[in-house]
Structures are given as structure tokens and as C-alpha cells.
Amino acid sequence: MNEVVSSSFAFPPGLILVLGAFLIPFLKGILRPILLIGLPILALTLVWTLPEGNSVSLPFLDYALSPVHSNPEGRLFATIFLIMAMVGGLYAWKQANTLELTAAFIYAGSAVGVTFAGDLITLFIFWEIMALGSTAVVWAAGTEAAYRASMRYLLVHFLGGVILMAGITAHVMATGDITFTSMKPDSIGKVLILIGFLINAGAPPFSAWIADTYPEASPSGTVFLSAFTTKTAVFALLVGFPGAEILIPIGLYMVFYGIIYALLENDMRRILAYSIVNQVGFMVVAIGIGTSLSLNGASAHAFAHIIYKALLLMSAGSVLMMTGKRKCTDLGGLFQSMPQTALYGIIGALAISAVPFTSGFVTKSLETSAAAYEGMVIVWLMLMAASAGVFLHAGIKFPWFVFFQKDSGLRPPEPPVNMRAAMAIFSFLCIFIGIFPNLLYEILPYPLDYEPYTAGHLVTQFQVLLFAGFAFFALLPLMKRTLTVTLDFDWFYRRFLSVIGTEFSIHTGNFVKKTTDSLLKRLQLLFEKLHMQNGPHGILGNTSPSSSMVLWVAVILVTSLLLYYF
Amino acid sequence: MSEKKHWFYRKENLPKLWMIQIGILILAVLPEFFIKHEQHLPGSGFTLDTTFGFFAWYGFLTCTAMVICAKFLGIFLKRKDTYYDE
Numbered sequence: 001m002n003e004v005v006s007s008s009f010a011f012p013p014g015l016i017l018v019l020g021a022f023l024i025p026f027l028k029g030i031l032r033p034i035l036l037i038g039l040p041i042l043a044l045t046l047v048w049t050l051p052e053g054n055s056v057s058l059p060f061l062d063y064a065l066s067p068v069h070s071n072p073e074g075r076l077f078a079t080i081f082l083i084m085a086m087v088g089g090l091y092a093w094k095q096a097n098t099l100e101l102t103a104a105f106i107y108a109g110s111a112v113g114v115t116f117a118g119d120l121i122t123l124f125i126f127w128e129i130m131a132l133g134s135t136a137v138v139w140a141a142g143t144e145a146a147y148r149a150s151m152r153y154l155l156v157h158f159l160g161g162v163i164l165m166a167g168i169t170a171h172v173m174a175t176g177d178i179t180f181t182s183m184k185p186d187s188i189g190k191v192l193i194l195i196g197f198l199i200n201a202g203a204p205p206f207s208a209w210i211a212d213t214y215p216e217a218s219p220s221g222t223v224f225l226s227a228f229t230t231k232t233a234v235f236a237l238l239v240g241f242p243g244a245e246i247l248i249p250i251g252l253y254m255v256f257y258g259i260i261y262a263l264l265e266n267d268m269r270r271i272l273a274y275s276i277v278n279q280v281g282f283m284v285v286a287i288g289i290g291t292s293l294s295l296n297g298a299s300a301h302a303f304a305h306i307i308y309k310a311l312l313l314m315s316a317g318s319v320l321m322m323t324g325k326r327k328c329t330d331l332g333g334l335f336q337s338m339p340q341t342a343l344y345g346i347i348g349a350l351a352i353s354a355v356p357f358t359s360g361f362v363t364k365s366l367e368t369s370a371a372a373y374e375g376m377v378i379v380w381l382m383l384m385a386a387s388a389g390v391f392l393h394a395g396i397k398f399p400w401f402v403f404f405q406k407d408s409g410l411r412p413p414e415p416p417v418n419m420r421a422a423m424a425i426f427s428f429l430c431i432f433i434g435i436f437p438n439l440l441y442e443i444l445p446y447p448l449d450y451e452p453y454t455a456g457h458l459v460t461q462f463q464v465l466l467f468a469g470f471a472f473f474a475l476l477p478l479m480k481r482t483l484t485v486t487l488d489f490d491w492f493y494r495r496f497l498s499v500i501g502t503e504f505s506i507h508t509g510n511f512v513k514k515t516t517d518s519l520l521k522r523l524q525l526l527f528e529k530l531h532m533q534n535g536p537h538g539i540l541g542n543t544s545p546s547s548s549m550v551l552w553v554a555v556i557l558v559t560s561l562l563l564y565y566f
Numbered sequence: 567m568s569e570k571k572h573w574f575y576r577k578e579n580l581p582k583l584w585m586i587q588i589g590i591l592i593l594a595v596l597p598e599f600f601i602k603h604e605q606h607l608p609g610s611g612f613t614l615d616t617t618f619g620f621f622a623w624y625g626f627l628t629c630t631a632m633v634i635c636a637k638f639l640g641i642f643l644k645r646k647d648t649y650y651d652e
Binding site: 256260263266267327333336373376380384385388389391392404406455459461464466467468469470471475478479482483484485486487488494 | 632636645649
């Protein structure tokens with residue numbers, strides 16, 4: 001166990017949001033936004049004033065929990081989670097219902113709790129609170145589709161939770177150590193822990209839950225959801241399994257899975273949900289490479305990604321709220337009446353595509369460079385192709401089909417001012433980080449000496465992206481949107497298992513009916529027999545008239561009299 | 567709709583939009599004549615990235631491949647969007 005550092009005020013920063021969230025239902029009017037912004041600021045202050053290492057040690061069974069463990073990775077992820085909670089709170093403030101806001105803050109707080117977990121038990125507790133909080137965020141949308149999606153979501157996350165718990169138990173039994181620190185997947189326990197983390201990251205085969213569930217939440221709910229679960233998993237992998245080589249192929253699969261499925265998708269928020277898997281794939285590859293540059297890259301990319309993905313979903317959420325439509329086939333031409341929302345959406349799209357002078361450019365290039373420096377030709381070529389693919393499936397596809405494309409004739413107004421303010425803040429951050437990357441580089445886990453703005457890098461990046469864009473417009477006829485969904489692994493639990501389940505219940509139903517029927521028949525026969533012998537007319541059960549009794553007594557008396565005489 | 571179509575949607579402007587795009591693409595390739603690319607993976611023997619316009623054609627071709635791949639998989643994986651609603 002690490003040394004415990006004494007601190008004047010050592011409190012898990014995540015709990016400030018988790019506990020503070022319960023005040024949200026009681027505050028109305030202007031007090032509520034003050035709380036929504038105040039809680040993250042309070043927690044942020046704590047994040048940056050807590051001393052490095054363990055500040056608290058709590059005895060639990062035979063172990064000592066360290067719920068306040070500060071390290072550079074944790075601080076970085078906690079910071080972006082709290083910024084997200086704050087700006088997301090601003091976006092959701094007036095439109096989201098109380099349940100959603102409360103759940104979102106519990107959710108955000110538990111994600112921060114994971115980043116300050118010094119041991120696996122604390123990590124697991126916050127991990128599960130996160131699953132419940134996020135399910136409640138989906139629920140809060142209040143539709144039948146959201147309810148059903150949230151149940152499927154819970155199913156996947158409870159499975160992940162059980163695997164994680166089994167892994168932690170096996171690991172602790174084998175080593176007696178609960179510290180959450182860098183591991184190698186070389187024992188059953190650690191492999192199960194790795195799988196538990198990967199399920200939350202959207203790794204195969206469980207990638208479908210992201211695109212299945214997130215787009216069913218409310219416009220603001222999806223924004224919260226996009227930020228925390230997958231990025232907490234990235235954090236856990238970053239701290240727990242840096243350099244685990246298996247992560248490289250898994251990440252590459254996720255990168256291309258996201259692109260292909262997003263290309264086939266018609267629902268604008270589902271396009272962006274697939275793109276989460278794609279982006280997390282980049283981070284998973286970088287964690288698998290495991291050098292200090294690649295780990296910095298994964299951290300920085302996660303930081304930038306939360307901002308631009310939230311921005312994209314805020315812009316999509318605004319469109320959904322103002323038009324009530326979510327399919328590309330119904331949308332188009334919205335730039336005419338929603339120019340601000342379109343502009344913010346485009347900034348988010350440029351950032352996710354890593355266009356120079358945006359946050360994506362200065363962060364994602366750390367990851368591709370890390371692959372290049374390690375001499376991984378195939379990985380580098382695939383990441384370069386994937387970078388072009390990001391522009392294709394998210395960078396152009398989303399803004400093109402929603403804001404341009406054909407003129408759908410829709411002329412919705414801009415969303416309310418608090419939603420626009422939230423988008424403006426995140427748009428500013430996308431560009432600000434792109435122009436001043438060193439501010440972000442300085443808080444990365446490892447010292448970094450990297451210059452993203454070289455002539456060669458600018459030229460090559462512009463070429464890749466512009467020609468990817470050219471491919472998009474040249475192949476536009478192939479991209480025609482259709483009213484379809486794309487089958488995925490979730491088919492197994494949404495269709496296959498449900499059909500099997502129905503078949504099973506029909507067959508077992510028949511069996512049960514048959515056996516109970518024959519049992520009942522036998523019982524009936526038995527009772528009939530008993531009735532025949534012991535019933536009112538049965539040989540054993542019928543009542544005899546008292547006259548026959550008198551006759552028999554008379555017979556006995558006569559017999560005894562006769563015996564007496566002889 | 568009575569209002570006039572936005573210039574972006576008028577048929578006669580389509581060639582102009584294409585010209586603008588092709589102009590931008592040419593601008594993007596122009597620096598190839600002036601800068602010498604360094605190897606991205608030093609010491610790996612991989613030198614294709616130093617050749618003329620590598621990133622341009624690589625970006626275009628990989629994207630085309632991904633679109634075609636998606637189209638192909640779509641044949642097997644696409645279902646009506648009410649598929650799960652029954």
C-alpha cells in the first residue's frame with residue numbers, strides 16, 4: 001500500500017457531485033444553475049489542491065481502501081469530467097427534467113470517483129454507481145424506447161460489472177493486494193479485470209450498446225452519456241494495463257467498426273455514437289503501444305474528445321429539440337435558420353477530424369506519431385486511414401446531412417440561449433486547445449516535448465483530410481441515406497435470445513401443461529376411487545341406519561343368552 | 567415554398583461548388599513541389615510516405631475502400647429501421 005499523506009481536507013472529489021446531486025430536486029429558480037456550476041467548481045478546486053498519493057485510508061474487512069488517491073492521470077480525467085459536468089449542466093439546466101439532472105450529476109461524480117480510486121474495491125463501487133446513474137439518465141427521457149434501451153444497457157453493464165468483480169476477487173485472493181496500479185494480463189483475475197474494463201470501453205463484441213442506448217436519451221442526456229462511461233474505461237485501461245499488446249488489435253477493430261457502422265447509419269445521434277467507439281479505439285491502440293508519448297496521446301485525446309463529442313451531440317440535440325426529427329433522411333438545409341447551431345456543429349466536426357488549429361489535431365497526432373516512432377508500419381498506416389475515415393463518417397457526414405444536403409423545408413429557430421452558450425464555450429475550447437496545445441500538454445501524465453505545427457505535418461494532414469472529403473462528395477451517390485438499421489452483436493440479445501426465449505417458454509410451457517395435466521388426471525382418478533370406497537355410498541363410508549344396529553344388538557343378546565343356557 | 571432557393575441549392579451553382587472544391591484540392595497538393603517529406607517511421611525501411619502526393623492518394627483511396635466496404639457489408643447487415651420494434 002502507498003504511504004498515506006496527511007491532508008487538511010481529504011474528501012473524494014467525486015462524492016461532492018454524488019452527494020450534491022441530491023440537493024438538485026430541492027432547488028428551484030436561479031439557485032439551481034448556481035448549484036450546477038458550483039458543485040463542479042468546488043470539486044475542481046479539491047482535485048487540484050489534494051496532495052499527490054493517498055490522502056485517506058479507510059479500513060474495510062481486512063483491507064485498507066484509498067478513496068482519495070491523486071495522480072496525474074486521475075487529475076487530468078477528473079478535470080475534464082468536471083468541466084463536462086459544468087458545461088453539460090448549463091446545456092441541460094432549463095430543458096432537462098429534475099431526474100435527469102440529478103442522475104447526470106451522480107453519474108459524473110462517480111466517474112470522478114473512479115479517477116481518484118487508489119484501490120480496486122473503491123474503483124468497483126464507483127464503477128457500479130456509474131452504471132446506475134447512467135441508466136437513470138436514459139430513463140429520464142421517459143419514452144418506452146428509452147426504457148427498453150436502458151434495460152439492455154443495464155444488462156450489458158451488469159455483465160461487465162460481474163466480470164470485473166470476479167476478476168478483482170480472483171486477483172485479490174491470489175496476491176492479497178487491492179492497489180489499483182499498472183498490471184499485466186497474465187492471470188485469470190487480471191484478464192477478467194481487463195475484460196470488465198473493455199466492456200465499458202465499447203470493445204468487441206460488446207460495441208453495440210453505445211449506439212443502441214445513448215441516442216434514446218433526451219437531447220441533453222446523450223451529451224452526458226457520451227462523456228463518462230467510455231472515457232472512465234479509457235482511464236482504467238491507461239492506469240491498469242498500459243502496454244498490453246492485445247489492446248492494439250482490439251483498438252484497431254473499434255476504429256474501423258465505428259467508421260463502417262457510422263457510414264451505414266441514418267440516425268444523426270447514432271452516427272455520433274458509433275464515432276465514440278471509433279475515437280475510443282484510437283485511445284485503446286495508444287494504450288496498447290504503451291510508450292510515454294502514446295499514453296500522453298491517449299490522455300490528451302480523451303480530454304479533447306470529451307469536449308468535441310459533447311459539442312457535436314449538443315448541436316445534434318439542439319436540432320432534435322427544435323425539429324423533433326433525428327433521421328438524416330428527414331433533415332437537411334438547417335444552416336439557413338440555425339446558423340449558430342450549424343457553426344458549432346461544424347467546429348466540433350472539424351475538431352474530431354483533427355483539422356489543424358483544432359484540439360483534435362494537437363492530440364490525435366500524438367497517438368499516430370507514437371505508432372510511427374515505434375516503427376509499427378501497419379498500425380501507423382491503419383491509423384492514418386482511420387484519420388481520413390473520421391473526416392468521412394463524422395467530420396463531413398454529420399454536418400452535411402443535417403445542415404446542408406437537400407433543403408428539407410424545415411426552418412426551426414435556434415435553441416434557447418443556455419444551450420447556445422454551452423456550445424459556444426465548447427467551440428471556444430476546441431479552437432483554444434488547438435492553438436495553445438502546451439496548456440494541455442503541461443498537465444499530461446508524462447513530460448512531453450512535441451511540436452504539432454511543422455510544415456510537413458500541416459501539409460500532410462490537410463492533404464489526407466481534403467482528399468477524404470473529395471472521396472465523400474465523389475461517392476455521394478453511394479452514401480444515399482436509407483431508412484435502415486444495421487445488425488450488430490446486439491442482435492444476439494435483442495433477437496436471437498428473445499426468439500430462443502420465446503421458443504423456450506412455449507416448449508417449457510407445453511411440457512409443464514402436459515405434466516400437470518397428467519398429474520391432475522391421476523389425482524382425480526385416485527380421489528374418485530377413494531370416493532367410491534369411502535364416500536357416502538362407498539362400502540366403507542356409508543352410514544348404517546340405527547334399526548340395523550338394534551337388530552345386531554338383539555342378535556348378540558340372543559346369542560349370548562343361548563350360550564348362557566347351554 | 568414561396569421564398570427563393572438558397573444559392574447553395576440552385577442547380578446552376580453546382581458546377582461552381584465543384585470548381586471550388588477542385589481548386590482547394592490543387593492548393594493542397596501544390597506544396598509537394600516545395601517541401602521534402604521526411605520519413606515518418608525512421609529506420610523502418612518504409613519510404614512510401616516520402617513520395618509525391620502520398621497522403622493525398624492514400625486519403626482518397628482508403629476512404630473509397632471504406633465506403634465500398636460499408637456498402638458491401640450493408641447488403642448483409644441492413645434491415646428496415648422498424649426491425650426491432652415488432
